[in-house]
Amino acid sequence: MNDTSKRPAWFLLTQHWLSLLGVALVATALISWLFVLPQQIRGHVDNPYVGIVVFLFIPAIFFTGLLLIPVGVHLSKRQIRGGLAEATFDRKSAVQRVAWFFGVTTLFNILIGTQVTYRAVEHMETPQFCGGTCHTMNPELAAYQNSPHSRVECVECHVAPGATGWITSKASGIRQLIETVFNTYPRPIPSALESNRLVPARETCENCHWPQQFGGVRLRVFSKYADDEANTRSETVLLMLVGGDRISGIHGAHFGPGVHIRFAAADAKRQTIPWVEYKNTDTGGVRTFVSPEAPPDSAKALSKFDMECVDCHNRPTHTFELPERALDKALALGQLPVTLPYVKKKGLELLKANYATSAEATANLPTGLVSFYQQNYPDLYANRSKDIHEAGRAVLAIYNRNVFPDLKVSWGTYPNNLGHMDFPGCFRCHDGSHTSSEGKTITQDCNTCHEPLAMDETSPEILKTLGIAERISKIQKQ
Ligand code: HEC
Ligand code: HEC
Ligand code: HEC
Ligand code: HEC
Ligand code: HEC
Incomplete structure (x- = not known):
């Protein structure tokens, strides 16, 4: 009968594809960590969602790999005992196989580590990821892009510096992921002050704005x-x-x-x-x-x-606007031409109308403005149809950065x-x-x-x- 004990353990490791896969997964996880962890330890603030990669996905890969190795070894022992697999230990071909395997996986891993993991983490630090990937935060991203802080990263105001802030943010990142996956998040998202989750201003605003400094009028x-x-x-x-x-x-x-x-x-x-x-x-x-x-x-x-x-x-x-003020601002900035008769009145009416979805607003709001001029000011429309169509798009843009029907965010939701x-x-x-x-x-x-x-x-x-x-x-x- 075959005696498996004479062969070294690593030989058994290479005998079954499952244990090979296990080794590959463990190596992938380790190399990914190698690329991400130093960055995590160095940074004073970082994105709560990076925690999902570092503390959920990579460990999941690591432990799956660890689990697969003994399973593969066990299966290969069984195959050898049953005479189904190669029984004699040929050192040369085994070493060759291992060398090939490690060569290919290492190359593959470095590719993943540098190109995928590092890039993914880098991407997760950006406001586009924070506000954009998770569609629940689209309203906050839209209002943010139209504000004096649009170049300040989300984490500067939402994650406290230091270890406690780091841990709290990881925990809420994971909670939010679960809420999103199971679709249980509240609509509208409660304001951060309301849910008592806002980091004290002392640790955020006051890092950039020195409280004693302001003066004057x-x-x-x-x-x-x-x-x-x-x-x-x-x-x-x-x-x-x-x-x-x-x-x-x-x-x-x-x-x-x-x-x-x-x-x-x-x-x-x-x-x-x-x-x-x-x-x-x-x-x-x-x-x-x-x-x-x-x-x-x-x-x-x-x-x-x-x-x-x-x-x-x-x-x-996250400076959401009210419809009158948003129109006043667009008119003052020249985004809407003041020379279009009743443009304030009609724009306001269209902004305040009820649309079941953003798609419905996109379809009906600009055409509402256009048909108003076609019907009531046909001569003006003939001369200035380009201006009128542009005005329709400008009014729609106001709607789109303030109202999000699917998230139940409307005019005045956030005081x-x-x-x-x-x-x-x-x-x-x-x-x-x-x-x-x-x-x-x-x-x-x-x-x-x-x-x-x-x-x-x-x-x-x-x-x-x-x-x-x-x-x-x-x-x-x-
Ligand atoms: C200048 C600081 C600052 C920056 C930068 C910032 N936020 Fe906020 N955020 C706040 C404050 C303050 C509140 C609390 C508002 C309240 O409770 O009334 C808040 C609240 C929120 C809320 C809760 C819902 C709400 O509107 O109250 C979400 C979600 C949010 N922010 C996401 C983001 C995202 C995503 C980014 C980056 C795109 C970001 N924030 C950038 C200061 C900031
Ligand atoms: C990372 C640095 C940074 C942080 C953190 C920060 N701000 Fe600012 N803030 C700025 C900069 C830069 C400007 C000037 C923007 C400009 O002039 O367009 C600004 C402008 C402002 C203004 C003036 C806006 C205006 O109307 O001109 C206010 C008010 C303000 N910040 C309040 C806050 C509050 C409140 C917080 C905390 C929730 C905060 N900031 C956090 C950098 C920061
Ligand atoms: C009692 C309410 C109140 C508190 C608390 C408050 N502010 Fe203000 N702040 C104002 C008002 C009102 C203005 C003027 C707004 C305007 O111009 O319409 C202002 C203006 C500012 C400006 C713009 C100043 C300028 O001259 O351009 C900054 C920046 C600012 N605040 C930051 C802060 C920071 C940081 C804190 C916390 C340390 C803070 N504020 C606390 C009410 C407050
Ligand atoms: C949480 C309550 C609260 C809020 C909100 C608040 N204040 Fe005050 N404010 C006070 C108190 C308390 C005093 C001091 C009253 C006293 O003992 O004379 C004060 C005093 C003042 C004074 C000095 C008054 C004086 O007689 O010289 C000004 C100016 C002022 N507040 C502006 C503002 C502005 C602007 C806002 C809104 C952006 C605001 N406050 C919001 C509580 C508040
Ligand atoms: C406690 C401080 C405080 C007191 C008292 C106060 N205001 Fe104001 N008021 C403000 C602040 C702050 C703003 C600016 C808000 C902003 O930056 O948009 C403002 C804005 C306004 C505006 C601007 C209008 C607009 O289009 O937004 C008017 C008008 C005004 N106040 C009238 C009054 C009158 C009238 C009174 C007396 C009943 C009064 N305020 C008392 C703080 C105060």
């Missing part, structure tokens, strides 16, 4: 277009008293030296704030402001938050807390009714946060004084 021009035939333009000009540090103003009031503000929210989106505490460790002052609508002591049971950048700037990059015209924002606390025991209220005075230089004027004097009225009217005449 900022001129804001809000252009609006009426819904009349001429799309009449008017301007609101505000001097925002941003301030900061010792010069007080908006920033200084909430986190100047010694200032700590805490608040309690009655809802997860933090839109109703019945209780606010102001502490100044420099002056020793403490004031607690309570909304008269809140039942006494109700705040005790609510979760408390330290006020931070994102309580005002919650949409610094913006900076301001008070569209959402409660600053007035969640500054509504003039939050009062302290000494009778002080959190101010609603119209000149505290901004100096109004013009309110809804068609041709504000201040813009002429500043010499920018000319430039604005140039766009209007295009």
Whole structure:
């Protein structure tokens, strides 16, 4: 009978294709790790989804390989015992076979390691992967691309530096993968503040924006277009008293030296704030402001938050627009010609209409605008059909970066807390009714946060004084 014990173990390893496959898989996993791990250990932040490759796929390959080796060895022993396989140990041909095998797999592995794994990991670091591959994040990617932070990587704001941030992000990456595979993710995706998953601003925003640094004032021009035939333009000009540090103003009031503000929210989106505490460790002052609508002591049971950048700037990059404002902006930037009669009114109507899917909007929205001019302004249409078709596409682009029917994201789904015209924002606390025991209220005075230089004027004097009225009217005449 055949005696398998005289042959070395590696010989048995080469006798069955299953154990050979096992060795190949183990080698592939090891080489892939070799390419990915150093990068993982070095980087201070990295993409949570890379964890899926490093901690799920590669180990899966590794352990499958490990499992296949003894199975193959076992099977080859059985074949030899049964006389089905080569029984005599021919060292030369066995060594040759092993050498060939290792040569080919190593070459193959280096190809995979350098070209596939490394590239895949590199790709997973990009905003296109974060926001684009996983279709659930398309709304966030679309709004991000249209924001001041469009060159800041997702991980800069969503992954805390250091080991804890690294582990937390791996865990949520894997959770999100599972939710996506089983199609159990919530629609709309809850805002990050709402689900308490946002990394503290101290560890993200403040890496780039030094909190003591801002100062001074900022001129804001809000252009609006009426819904009349001429799309009449008017301007609101505000001097925002941003301030900061010792010069007080908006920033200084909430986190100047010694200032700590805490608040309690009655809802997860933090839109109703019945209780606010102001502490100044420099002056020793403490004031607690309570909304008269809140039942006494109700705040005790609510979760408390330290006020931070994102309580005002919650949409610094996922800045979803409202339809009126988006049209005003497109008109001001000349993306929509103001010379098309009723373009604001008609555009708004088309944006606010109900479309079951994005495809339906793509099919009906631009044609809606085109047929409006064909029917009501045939002469104009004959002369300017190119402009009109372009306008239709511009209105559709506004829709596509703000409304995602399949994810239940529509106008106003995600409130913006900076301001008070569209959402409660600053007035969640500054509504003039939050009062302290000494009778002080959190101010609603119209000149505290901004100096109004013009309110809804068609041709504000201040813009002429500043010499920018000319430039604005140039766009209007295009
Ligand atoms: C400048 C910082 C910043 C960058 C860069 C950034 N985000 Fe966000 N993101 C935020 C903040 C702040 C919130 C929380 C908003 C809230 O809770 O109101 C958020 C929330 C989210 C949410 C939850 C849903 C929502 O809209 O609240 C998703 C999903 C998301 N971000 C994905 C991304 C993706 C994908 C990228 C890269 C394409 C990215 N983020 C880049 C700051 C950022
Ligand atoms: C990786 C660096 C980086 C991080 C992290 C970052 N920002 Fe910024 N932020 C920038 C840069 C750069 C600009 C200037 C963009 C420009 O001028 O177009 C900017 C601009 C801004 C502006 C001014 C926007 C405007 O209207 O002009 C605000 C507000 C802001 N960031 C808030 C935040 C908040 C809040 C966070 C955290 C959630 C944050 N940033 C995180 C780099 C960063
Ligand atoms: C109380 C609300 C509030 C808080 C908290 C807050 N900001 Fe602001 N911030 C504002 C307002 C309001 C403006 C002016 C916006 C405008 O121009 O319309 C502003 C302006 C800015 C600007 C643009 C400044 C300029 O002059 O161009 C940056 C950058 C900024 N904030 C970053 C931050 C960062 C970082 C934090 C956290 C350390 C923070 N803000 C906290 C309300 C706040
Ligand atoms: C969570 C509650 C809260 C929110 C939201 C909030 N503030 Fe405040 N704000 C306070 C408190 C508390 C004070 C200090 C009140 C006091 O003791 O005088 C304050 C003071 C101020 C002051 C100084 C007022 C003065 O009398 O000099 C300004 C300016 C200001 N806030 C601007 C803003 C702006 C702009 C926003 C929105 C972008 C905003 N705040 C949002 C709580 C809030
Ligand atoms: C607590 C601070 C604060 C107070 C008090 C306040 N505002 Fe504002 N207001 C803001 C901020 C911040 C914005 C800018 C939002 C932005 O950047 O888009 C704003 C924007 C505006 C705008 C711009 C309009 C637009 O088209 O968006 C108007 C008008 C305005 N405020 C009027 C008022 C009036 C009237 C009062 C008095 C009842 C008042 N504000 C009180 C903070 C305040």
